[in-house]
Amino acid sequence: MNRIPIDISKSKKAKKLITRQWFLEKIFDYLLPLMLVGMFPFIAIMEFNSNLNKDEPIGLSLAFLIFTMIIGGLMIYSIFNVYKLERIKGISRGKNSNLIKKIAEKNDWNISANNQQIAIINFSWQDSGTDWGKQMTIIYDGTDLLVNCISFGLHSSPSPFHWFANKRKVNKLTTEFENGIKNVLQQRV
Numbered sequence: 001m002n003r004i005p006i007d008i009s010k011s012k013k014a015k016k017l018i019t020r021q022w023f024l025e026k027i028f029d030y031l032l033p034l035m036l037v038g039m040f041p042f043i044a045i046m047e048f049n050s051n052l053n054k055d056e057p058i059g060l061s062l063a064f065l066i067f068t069m070i071i072g073g074l075m076i077y078s079i080f081n082v083y084k085l086e087r088i089k090g091i092s093r094g095k096n097s098n099l100i101k102k103i104a105e106k107n108d109w110n111i112s113a114n115n116q117q118i119a120i121i122n123f124s125w126q127d128s129g130t131d132w133g134k135q136m137t138i139i140y141d142g143t144d145l146l147v148n149c150i151s152f153g154l155h156s157s158p159s160p161f162h163w164f165a166n167k168r169k170v171n172k173l174t175t176e177f178e179n180g181i182k183n184v185l186q187q188r189v
Contacts, residue, residue, distance in 0.1 A: 005019060005020040005021075006018070006019055006020070006118070006137060007019070007020055008117050008118060008139055011085065011139060011146070012139060012141050012146065015084070015085050015087075015146070016083040016084050016085055016148075017083040017085060017137060017148050017150075018083075019083075028157075030079060030080075033075070033079050033160050033161070034076070034079060037072050037075040037076060037079070038072065040068045040071070040072065041065070041068045041069055041072045043068075044061070044064050044065040044067075044068040044069075045065060047061045047064065047065075048061040048062060048064075048065045075160070075161065077163075078160045078161070078163030078164065079160040079163075081163060082150060082158060082160040082163055082166075083148060083150070084148065085139065085146040085147065085148050086146070086147050086148070086170055086174070087141075087144050087145070087146055087147075088144060088145040088146075088147060088173075088174050088177055088178070089143070089144055089181075090143045090144050090145050090177075090181065091143060091181055091184060091185075092143055093116065093140050093142075093143065095184060096140060096143070096145055096177075097114065097119065097140070099177055099180040099181070099184070100114070100119050100138060100145075100177070101114070102180065103173060103176045103177060103180065104121055106176070107172075107176075109121045109122075109123065109136075110122045110123070116140065117139065117140055118137065118138065118139050118140065119137075119138040119140075120135060120136070120137055120138075121135070121136040121138070122134070122135050122136075123135070123136070123169075133151070133152050134149055134150065134151050134152070134162075134166060134169065135149070135150050135152070136148070136149040136169060136170070136173065137149075137150070138173075145177070147170050147173060147174070148170070149166035149167070149169045149170050150166065151163075151165065151166055
């Protein structure tokens with residue numbers, strides 16, 4: 001079962017997942033995480049400014065400011081890339097689909113949907129540990145695959161705070177898929 005409804009044709013064109021959601025849901029997907037991420041740099045800037053105005057030592061507040069800016073930058077990057085689709089070169093739609101099934105079986109991943117246009121792999125919260133589940137979306141685009149992995153928070157809301165862990169899942173699929181293609185091509189020869 002899909003947790004988020006996806007518009008496949010628009011997603012292929014935009015090279016990111018385009019979901020069918022209410023306008024307010026789309027705003028909250030970005031607004032709430034940005035507010036949360038922006039809160040810590042704001043506090044750090046206020047503390048740094050306060051130390052400057054009071055002629056107090058600024059070393060600790062400067063270190064805190066730099067740390068929050070780096071973490072904030074990484075989180076903003078993840079917020080704006082949470083729906084990005086990565087392209088993986090494939091062979092043919094049928095062979096690509098078979099390879100995805102083999103990879104999912106090998107890794108004990110649950111394929112909840114698989115048809116000519118899309119494959120959905122759901123990971124339970126027990127597999128991911130720090131979130132309420134993940135969903136990997138694989139869109140078949142000609143001979144290529146477009147892949148995205150999203151983590152979910154409480155009440156199945158997409159969470160950008162697990163982007164780096166999701167990226168590792170996509171990289172794992174990419175590596176195993178490319179190795180599978182090499183094996184298929186070697187068997188042809």
